[in-house]
Amino acid sequence: MHKLEAIANRIRQDFDARTAARDKALATARQLTRACSTAIRAAHRLETDGMAAQLSDARSLADALRVDLKDQPDLFFAGYTQDALKEFVEASVTCALIQNQALPTPEELRVTGATYLNGLAEVVGELRRRTLDILRHGYSEEAERLLGHMDDIYDVLVTMDYPDAVTNGLRRQTDIARSIIEKTRGDITFSLRGEHLEQAIGRLSGQLGSDPAKGPNEAGPFRAAGEREE
Numbered sequence: 001m002h003k004l005e006a007i008a009n010r011i012r013q014d015f016d017a018r019t020a021a022r023d024k025a026l027a028t029a030r031q032l033t034r035a036c037s038t039a040i041r042a043a044h045r046l047e048t049d050g051m052a053a054q055l056s057d058a059r060s061l062a063d064a065l066r067v068d069l070k071d072q073p074d075l076f077f078a079g080y081t082q083d084a085l086k087e088f089v090e091a092s093v094t095c096a097l098i099q100n101q102a103l104p105t106p107e108e109l110r111v112t113g114a115t116y117l118n119g120l121a122e123v124v125g126e127l128r129r130r131t132l133d134i135l136r137h138g139y140s141e142e143a144e145r146l147l148g149h150m151d152d153i154y155d156v157l158v159t160m161d162y163p164d165a166v167t168n169g170l171r172r173q174t175d176i177a178r179s180i181i182e183k184t185r186g187d188i189t190f191s192l193r194g195e196h197l198e199q200a201i202g203r204l205s206g207q208l209g210s211d212p213a214k215g216p217n218e219a220g221p222f223r224a225a226g227e228r229e230e
Contacts, residue, residue, distance in 0.1 A: 021072050025065060029084035032061040036091035043095040044130055051095050062088045066110065082168065085111050089119025094126040097149050114168045121157055121173035124150050128184045139191040147188055150181045 039054035062085060069076035089111055092104045106116040127146045134143045157174040160167055 018072065018075070021068060022075055025069055025075055025078075025081055028061055028065050028068065029080050032058055032065065032084040033087045035061060036087040039091045040094050040126060043098045044126075044133065048099070051099075055091060055095060058088050058091060062110070082112075082115050086115050086119045086122070089116050090122045090126065093120060093123045097123070097127065097146070098130055100145075114166065114170065117157060117160060117170055118168055118173055120153050121170065121177050124153055124177040124180050128180050131184055132187065135187060135191045139188070143188050143191070147181070147184055150177075150184065154178060154181055 035054050035058040039051050039058060042048075042051035042054060065081060065084070066076070069081065075081065089104075089109055092109055096102065096104055106113060109116065111119070127150050131143045131146050134140050134146075154174070154177050157170065157177060160170055160174070162170075164171060
């Protein structure tokens with residue numbers, strides 16, 4: 001028992017070091033999440049310079065997390081750390097796809113497969129947001145391009161039929177992504193049909209030789225019932 005105090009001191013030193021590492025990792029994770037959120041916002045606003053700067057900051061913070069926790073694997077794979085890295089995946093992929101650039105790989109982002117896939121699942125929501133911004137100005141092939149990326153992501157996610165303990169809850173994220181994609185498909189279809197209807201009305205108005213803003217009694221070859229030709 002005379003060794004007990006020495007044992008306790010060593011344990012306290014280990015706990016102190018782990019607590020300090022955890023506190024630092026939490027602060028870095030919060031900064032990383034904030035940088036990723038700002039990068040995504042800049043991407044939606046098409047502010048490419050701001051987006052690139054925030055992504056660069058995010059990459060530096062993600063690297064700092066890995067370095068600081070290289071001797072603390074249990075802290076590195078803790079929920080808050082992997083959640084921050086998931087945000088890094090989401091920001092990197094979202095910005096790349098909106099800018100029509102190559103898809104970043106897990107190796108390039110230096111994340112695990114589960115973290116990468118969960119980040120991809122959240123990209124679907126950001127692509128829907130961008131699609132709706134586009135559709136506000138009318139149907140566009142750009143919206144179709146983004147929907148195609150959403151479909152591609154879902155087609156991969158739905159094949160990952162593994163336990164949640166392995167995928168970190170990917171199944172639920174996949175179900176959410178499917179719902180988002182179906183809503184987006186409906187929005188694009190509605191916008192496309194509206195454009196077709198406008199085009200049809202325009203063609204018909206041209207064939208009738210009338211201003212579509214005027215009624216048949218105001219212009220064109222039609223006359224009100226009972227009106228006599230002079």
